[in-house]
Every structure is written in C-alpha cells, then in structure tokens.
Amino acid sequence: MDVEKSTLCNFVVNFLLEENYLLSAFELLHELLEDGRGDQAIRLQEFFSDPTQFPPDQISRYSCLRGPLYA
Numbered sequence: 620m621d622v623e624k625s626t627l628c629n630f631v632v633n634f635l636l637e638e639n640y641l642l643s644a645f646e647l648l649h650e651l652l653e654d655g656r657g658d659q660a661i662r663l664q665e666f667f668s669d670p671t672q673f674p675p676d677q678i679s680r681y682s683c684l685r686g687p688l689y690a
Contacts, residue, residue, distance in 0.1 A: 628659045636666060 628651075635644040648663040657664075666672065 625659060628656075629662075632659075632662055636662075 631647065632644065635641075635647065644663055645667060648660050648667060651657065651660040651663070
C-alpha cells in the first residue's frame with residue numbers, strides 16, 4: 620500500500636510541476652511535511668529551494684509587499 624501511495628504522490632508531484640501549478644505544488648509540499656511524509660516531498664523541496672527558480676533577492680523583495688491582500 621505504501622508503494623502505491625508513493626507512486627501516486629510522485630505522479631501528482633510530476634503533474635503539478637509539469638503543468639506549472641506552482642501554488643498547488645507548494646501547498647502539497649507543506650501538507651506532506653505537516654503529515655510527516657517528508658520522504659515524499661524531496662522533489663518539491665528541491666524545486667522550491669532552487670535559487671535559479673526562485674532567486675533569494677526577488678523573494679525578499681516580494682515578501683515585504685503590503686496591500687489589500689496582505690492587510
């Protein structure tokens with residue numbers, strides 16, 4: 620059963636990343652980590668920690684934005 624869950628999870632991860640559903644992939648990453656399934660989140664962790672995908676200077680610039688969505 621664990622192999623089936625792992626295979627399904629890998630399929631979902633691949634689909635989300637290939638289709639650029641990044642917000643859903645980010646949410647799945649956090650759900651997996653909260654559920655103690657970090658072993659199934661390795662690809663997502665690597666993707667979201669890749670500085671070529673998400674340059675730290677841009678991330679820090681966006682994290683200080685304030686507006687109606689952040690009020």
